[in-house]
Amino acid sequence: MKKLIFMSAMLLAGSNLMAQGFLNKLKQKAENIATKTVENAIEGKTKKTTAVSSETGKTNDGSPNNENNTSSKKTSLSSTTSYDFVPGSKVLLADDFSQDALGQFPLKWYTRSKGEIVTLNTAKGKWLRLYPGTFVSPVVNIGENATIEFDLIMDWPLAGGYMVPAINFAFYDRGNKSEILSYDYRLKNCLKFGIAPYRSEAAVQLTSYENVAKKLETDKYKVANFDRKVGNVIHVAISIQKERVRIWLDQEKVFDLPQAAPLNGNLNQLKLDMSSSNYTNEQLGYYVSNFLFAEGSADSRSKLLTNGKLETSGILFATNSAEVKSDSEGTIKEVAGVLSENPDLKIKIIGHTDADGKQEANLVLSKKRAESVRNVLVNDYKIKASQIETDGKGSTLPVSEDSNEAGKTKNRRVEFIKI
Secondary structure: OHHHHHHHHHHHHHHHHHHHHHHHHHHHHHHHHHHHHHHHHHHOOOOOOOOEOOOOOEEOOOOEOOOOOOOOOOOOOOOOOOOOOOOOOEEEEEEOOOOOOOOOOOOOOEEOOOEEEEEOOOOOOEEEEEOOEEEEOOOOOOOOEEEEEEEEEEEOOOOOOOOOOOEEEEEEEOOOHHHHHOOOOOOOOEEEEEEEEEOOEEEEEEEEEEOOEEEEEOOOEEEOOHHHHOOOEEEEEEEEEOOEEEEEEOOEEEEEEOOOOOOOOOEEEEEEEEOOOOOOOOOOEEEEEEEEEEEOOOOHHHHHHHHOEEEEOOOOEOOOOOOEOHHHOHHHHHHHHHHHHOOOOOEEEEEEOOOOOOHHHHHHHHHHHHHHHHHHHHHHOOOOHHHEEEEEEEOOOOOOOOOOHHHHHHHOOEEEEEO
């Protein structure tokens, strides 16, 4: 019995010693972990330990292994464009309503609705306030090449719950007040575009008619953040070059259509249509002003790219000088646009003079003028010099009789020839 008790005591003591050793080891391990954690925290190196699979290339938590990869952010894609509207130089009609009395309908315009001249606290000058209905401009023959500009203000309650009325601008042929304002007016040629605001956007659409038949109806172009324009001046610019039509709203090009305008349409009057609305007159306000119709230039892009040649007498130089006058760069800007859009295109610029003076001097002058035009393209419009060659022919290749000023003006010209 004593022996049994002794053996039990020995086993119990051994178990206590083993347990104590095991506890000491756990304690030591815990102290080591705590010490290492403190050291890493002090050095700012506390890390999550992960294992990387050689098969998947991912860590044990499923994330990609980027230790051996150089991380880089993807560059956001962006694009660059330019406002390439060139106003016509010969004014056909200008109307800012300065000659009209406040509270009256403008004397030169026509309507079967209601409209009146007003002033605004946020915009200069006088404005024609539109009400739902039809308004017709004075008759003006815009020809096949024209530019039209005007300012528009559209104001409505942003928190309102009704549909905002659309507004249409249409250029008609055979224009006069009795025909266009009549309900049975028979449409022949027309170029119309409309702005239809909806929530924060506006849909812009163009429709054209040629010889009664519909020629083109575009998709709807969405102008984003149009609600930011509410109550502010919107500048509308339109360029018509034979069939080509371009429209800008506040320098944002909404359309560039190569074959939209009716051929030989004889468009000569602008008609505005404002649709009806559930808003009251006190809540809603549409205003127009600063109309400018001008004779435009031909489509330089089409002439240069399609025909391979563009000839103009519109680039003016100082007398007996190669200096390009600053007010005559419309054509140069158009050519710059063509070269910028087509970086592989190469052209030759050839200068010509009239027959006044000595032939040798005219030859030198014509070459210098061609070089001056190239310098404007390179320095002002950042066109590559390698795209442009120059030459001059003096007065050796006249295109008209040189006996009068009209003929001399035609002979003083610049050619752009596609190489």
